[in-house]
Amino acid sequence: MEHLSIIGNRSMRCSTSCILAVVFLLILSGTACASVEARKLANPEQQKVYENLTSELRCLVCQNQTIADSNAELAADLRRQVYEMLEQGKSKQDIIQFMTDRYGDFVLYNPPFKAKTGVLWLGPVAFLLIGLVTVFLFVRRKKSAVSPGYRNENAEKLVKVRNLLEKGDQS
């Protein structure tokens, strides 16, 4: 028995170390995914614009990532493009114009408000308003539908209770 329990213990220890190994690998793979080349611009102001822009431009290959997050080759090329344009002294607006000229508003995570993007910007507000109006109407109708009957019933009960309290149970 003693022998068996030792084996049991050992296998237990193995499984904890296995789990640790898996966790360690997961952490490693996380850092591997996040490895994006480091680019430093001499001007800290421009560096800020670079970081700002790369996290505002959409990677068109993996569409739910910014070009700062993405490992796709196109994202790397677009980061290079942003970097080079900043080095040439181009402004943030110039670069945004460059990107939308080629990829359309879709490349922007923060698209401008215009006729084409109107639904995108106003849709949520419209839905919120519809929701609020619905809730308001619903609550008001419930209140007016329930209260008279409810009040009457309560009044009857109150009378009964008062009678009981005053005169005691005579049944």
Add this chain to the structure above:
Amino acid sequence: MLKYILPLLLFIVLAVFLALGLNLHPGEIPSPLLNKPAPAFSASKLQAPEEKLTPADLKGKVWLFNVWASWCASCRSEHPILNQLAQQKAAIIVGLNYKDEPDAAKGWLEQLGNPYDVSIMDQDGRIGIDYGVYGVPETFVIDKQGLIRYKHTGPVTPDDVQQVFLPLIAKLQAEN
């Protein structure tokens, strides 16, 4: 009555939205380059690197600009269709060999056939950026004036050739 009709109406509205959503292709991004001049480039030819090609060289001709690479799996499935299209000689086909190794690209053309009148190299992907390329293969149709008239994302299918490309090319060939 409203009690029964309202949920039904809501369901219909939801079903319509979901049905539309199923048929959308969010991967296909409309190109802002449509009906604009094809962006300029001056690129080395794949088969003759000392020679350059610019869009100006193709003024007055209708041409297809097909983005391809030897590493691109969908290009392989598209390739026989381009070969067939090339045989019909409806338009000039220019290849943009995108982010590829020239040797691998040449080997690919030798092995699978060469539908391109000429292929140019874009090893660092800059011409690709100018054309808003985000996936390979992509195919542009450019008219005699040098305007981009159509952009196709993804592999061209035989249906696309019959229903879209050939009619459009015929129309553009008839223009002055």
